[in-house]
Amino acid sequence: MSKGERTRQTILDAAVDLASERGFEALSIGLLAERVGMSKSGLFAHFGSREELQIAAIANAAERFAELVFKPAMAAPRGLARLEAFFENWLSWVDRGGMQGGCPLQAAAHEFGCRPGPVRDAVVAHFRQLEQDLGRAVRLAVDSGELRADTDVGLLVFRLLGIVLAFYHRRDLMSHDDASADTRAAFAALLAASRRGSPDAAVAIDGASKA
């Protein structure tokens, strides 16, 4: 890495940390310059505009996510073990990444969700990649025979995402002590219902109607 590349990386790391605490809307060139101890003009030499900085910071956060969540999960054997590793890494990556606030990618999702443009496109690209990677992990657990052959992969990915979003909500906003206990219980219950040999929903409903 050249000196210029190292400086750029230092700026982006600080930008992601700041966005974790305050969101991307609060990410001004001035505030960031103060954090990294550089002049505003020094920062502008690396990023021509606030938007360019936001896009690069989101890409940097997405790379950290891949390093801390996806890649180590790939070391686990295909199937449920890998899916479980993926999920556990996902729950802990914000802390392991040394970020003091919430998930910066989730912050970006909220801030740019309803504002079309290149920043939103960068956020959408990350979550599309996440859905693909998670979908592949689910499919391998179906192929290994651990999950039911009729598992709705897209629906399971959707429900896994919901559990993580509820975890962030409880941890960051509600300061619940049991945030990770409920989160792991929800994950275990969801997978139990999808395991090969478990009765499907139709049977469960039928059972209820006879009760």
Add this chain to the structure above:
Amino acid sequence: MSKGERTRQTILDAAVDLASERGFEALSIGLLAERVGMSKSGLFAHFGSREELQIAAIANAAERFAELVFKPAMAAPRGLARLEAFFENWLSWVDRGGMQGGCPLQAAAHEFGCRPGPVRDAVVAHFRQLEQDLGRAVRLAVDSGELRADTDVGLLVFRLLGIVLAFYHRRDLMSHDDASADTRAAFAALLAASRRGSPDAAVAIDGASKA
């Protein structure tokens, strides 16, 4: 309502609409004054500070939520019917409230989740109320015998919240066509597993180990 109260209400409605589109961080007295066609000093006569305005806007959004989600659900019979009405009202309240962006209370949850203070307290109060109301609706469905007697009420509330958060994510950020289809399928599957007469998770896991 006096003229002053009506003006205050007009300002707060515009503030919530703006927060739905842009978040609360973007909610400046200047931008809001422009939206409602008042002078900045006229707005300051109603709200002494930006923080006071943010707190009042969050309270206003929470009242809209109660009017559009909780109160109409109370008209449904106790039990699953009321829980289903609660859920359906929750999915549609942003649209029915005429807001052009995402859920303003969810935006506030993200922006202030990691920033202690009176604004965050207002957001937490809303979500605590929501958890209580939803918990009561679940408990009545247990009491009516429709849900299993050993239902973990707190966990079910957590999982319902996760489904709605994933719905917002898909609808607002990912622009999925099937956002509400997956959402309703997730809700149906979750309730099916909690229905009286359905096998519990332990049985499902046991079944899987024998498969």
